[in-house]
Amino acid sequence: MPTVTVTVTDASGNVSAPASASWTVGASSPYKPFPGGVGTKVRMGMRTPDSERIARVAEVEAAPATRQLTAWRIFVEDGGWTSPSVEGDIIDWAISQGMLPVITYKNVNPSTTLQNQTADYLQSKGVPIAVGRWHEPRGDTALGSSTSAQQTTWRNMQAVSSPIFRARSNLSFGPIANGFLISTANGRTELEGWLPDADLAGSLYDWIGADFYQAAPDSVPSLATPWPGERMRDFAEWLDDRGFPDHRLLVGEFNGNHGNVLDDACEALLESDRYWLGMLFNSTTGNKGIVLTHDSNASDRLLAFQQGISDPRAYP
Amino acid sequence: MANPTASATLNKASYAVGETITLTVNHTDADRQTLSIAGTVTDSVGNSANWSATAQIDAGVVAFTQTGGKTWTLQSATANQSVYTTTA
Numbered sequence: 001m002p003t004v005t006v007t008v009t010d011a012s013g014n015v016s017a018p019a020s021a022s023w024t025v026g027a028s029s030p031y032k033p034f035p036g037g038v039g040t041k042v043r044m045g046m047r048t049p050d051s052e053r054i055a056r057v058a059e060v061e062a063a064p065a066t067r068q069l070t071a072w073r074i075f076v077e078d079g080g081w082t083s084p085s086v087e088g089d090i091i092d093w094a095i096s097q098g099m100l101p102v103i104t105y106k107n108v109n110p111s112t113t114l115q116n117q118t119a120d121y122l123q124s125k126g127v128p129i130a131v132g133r134w135h136e137p138r139g140d141t142a143l144g145s146s147t148s149a150q151q152t153t154w155r156n157m158q159a160v161s162s163p164i165f166r167a168r169s170n171l172s173f174g175p176i177a178n179g180f181l182i183s184t185a186n187g188r189t190e191l192e193g194w195l196p197d198a199d200l201a202g203s204l205y206d207w208i209g210a211d212f213y214q215a216a217p218d219s220v221p222s223l224a225t226p227w228p229g230e231r232m233r234d235f236a237e238w239l240d241d242r243g244f245p246d247h248r249l250l251v252g253e254f255n256g257n258h259g260n261v262l263d264d265a266c267e268a269l270l271e272s273d274r275y276w277l278g279m280l281f282n283s284t285t286g287n288k289g290i291v292l293t294h295d296s297n298a299s300d301r302l303l304a305f306q307q308g309i310s311d312p313r314a315y316p
Numbered sequence: 317m318a319n320p321t322a323s324a325t326l327n328k329a330s331y332a333v334g335e336t337i338t339l340t341v342n343h344t345d346a347d348r349q350t351l352s353i354a355g356t357v358t359d360s361v362g363n364s365a366n367w368s369a370t371a372q373i374d375a376g377v378v379a380f381t382q383t384g385g386k387t388w389t390l391q392s393a394t395a396n397q398s399v400y401t402t403t404a
Contacts, residue, residue: 002384008322008343008376018381019324021339025331025404040332273332 031248034172034206036100036128037276041315042269043100044308045071045279047253050090052291056282057097060292065306070315072099073252073279075135078106078142084117095127102252102279104132104176105161108142108153115164123168130277131165133157135176135252136211137194151193162204172206175199176252179210182234183226192242200244207276209250210235212265213288214257227261228254229268236274251278255289259304266308280305320345320376331404339388339400343376 001022008016031037046069048056061068072094074087087103094101105118122129134157137143143150158175165173177194181187195208212232215225236249251269256262262280269278281289292302308314320343327338354368378398380388386402393399 002386003382004324004339004380004384004386004388005382006322006324006339006341007379007381008320008341008345009379010320010345010376014319016320016322016343019322019341020382021324021326023326023329023331023337023384023404025333040334 031274032206032246034248035170036130036172037207037248039315040273041313042273042275043071043277043315044266044269045069045073045099045102045277046282047073047075047279048282049285052283053090053093056292059302060282060306060309062306064303064310066310067314068098069309070099071277071279072097072101073281074101074103076103076105076107078108081105081107081110081114081118084114084121086118088121091122091125091129095125100128100130100277102130102132102250102277104135104252106134108157112160112164115161119165119168119171122165123170126170128170128172130172130174130207130250131161132174132176132209132252133161135209136178138178138181138190147190147193154194155196155199158199158204166203166206174205174207174209174247174250176209176211176250179212179228179231179235179251180215180226182210182231182238183215188238191238197242197244200239200242200247205247207250208239208244208247209252211253211281211288212251213253213255213281214261225257227264228256229261229264229266232265232268232275232278233272236272248276249274250276253281253288254278255281256301257290259295259300262301262304262308266305266311270308270311270313318345322376322378333404335404337386337402337404338391339402341378341398341400342396343378343398344396345376 001024003020003022005018005020007018074090076086091101134154137154143153162173165171181191212228214228254265256265269275282292283289284291292305294300294302322341322343325340331337356364356366358364388400388402391399391401
């Protein structure tokens with residue numbers, strides 16, 4: 001811990017006793033520190049289907065990109081959480097590539113034993129790993145028959161899993177909500193039901209996450225639809241306005257229909273140290289994203305993302 | 317004459333890389349005095365005006381005996397307080 005020590009000498013040469021002050025550097029004050037969340041640079045990551053993973057990563061990291069991806073999104077879907085080491089090969093691959101794995105586990109009621117064994121397995125990797133439970137929960141009938149029932153189930157799920165994963169020193173834990181809800185007043189009211197004050201005020205979460213897409217990506221692209229960068233900024237401001245400025249933020253998935261939309265999304269991540277990690281969903285799976293390609297028009301989506309990951313504000 | 321006293325306080329306990337660190341050094345010295353003098357000046361044709369002046373004597377000099385690896389830049393100083401900054 002660095003220390004500064006001063007003395008004061010008067011005109012007669014009398015010297016005071018030394019006075020010292022110490023500080024720490026690295027924790028992104030004023031945010032709560034957590035594994036992997038230290039510093040102000042943003043981890044820029046990605047997700048593709050496994051069959052496209054190697055080719056898409058090589059494509060994104062090729063010139064003119066000057067930096068590499070530093071986070072990788074991993075999904076363990078409902079029913080797939082059958083062992084502590086599920087998706088272990090992808091986790092190991094991501095770590096070997098210098099990427100921070102961001103893993104969300106579904107299954108409504110996994111045993112406490114399985115959760116503890118999974119936390120131990122991840123902890124044994126010896127590097128920071130971000131963990132979430134049941135990303136983008138809105139409308140999932142597996143959680144309940146109504147929105148309020150789904151919110152109750154989901155919040156209980158977070159409350160059970162958070163202390164298990166947060167007890168491991170390499171792991172951080174947070175929610176990943178449906179970010180499109182931020183774009184309307186009714187959506188914000190619903191979003192508050194998923195992320196109520198009671199859950200944000202305590203130590204339940206290391207970071208707050210959401211997914212942000214441009215609206216209707218599988219239809220004719222329109223610049224008039226809400227942009228993901230706009231939604232990212234609105235999400236941060238919404239949390240600030242509610243009196244929760246101390247969590248760092250994570251984008252579990254993002255994508256946009258045009259190069260300038262992706263430019264803006266990357267800038268929204270990079271311009272503020274509130275966001276510590278964001279991952280582009282480089283896939284058409286679920287009709288949410290669009291695979292990055294070079295475009296002969298002025299709007300080049302692949303180039304926009306390559307410029308984003310190469311920005312000096314990107315980790316490391 | 318008594319030794320001066322000093323205290324050193326930072327504006328925060330933890331900083332992000334590149335953030336400005338502000339160090340406030342309060343330094344009191346019972347021996348320090350402010351000398352005030354006053355008088356009247358009269359010109360060659362008889363016009364007169366009052367004048368006054370103050371002078372700080374025995375001012376404290378802050379010295380860094382350990383810098384924490386930083387170069388500290390003085391931002392402001394009064395008789396009882398000096399403020400320095402550096403970059404984390």
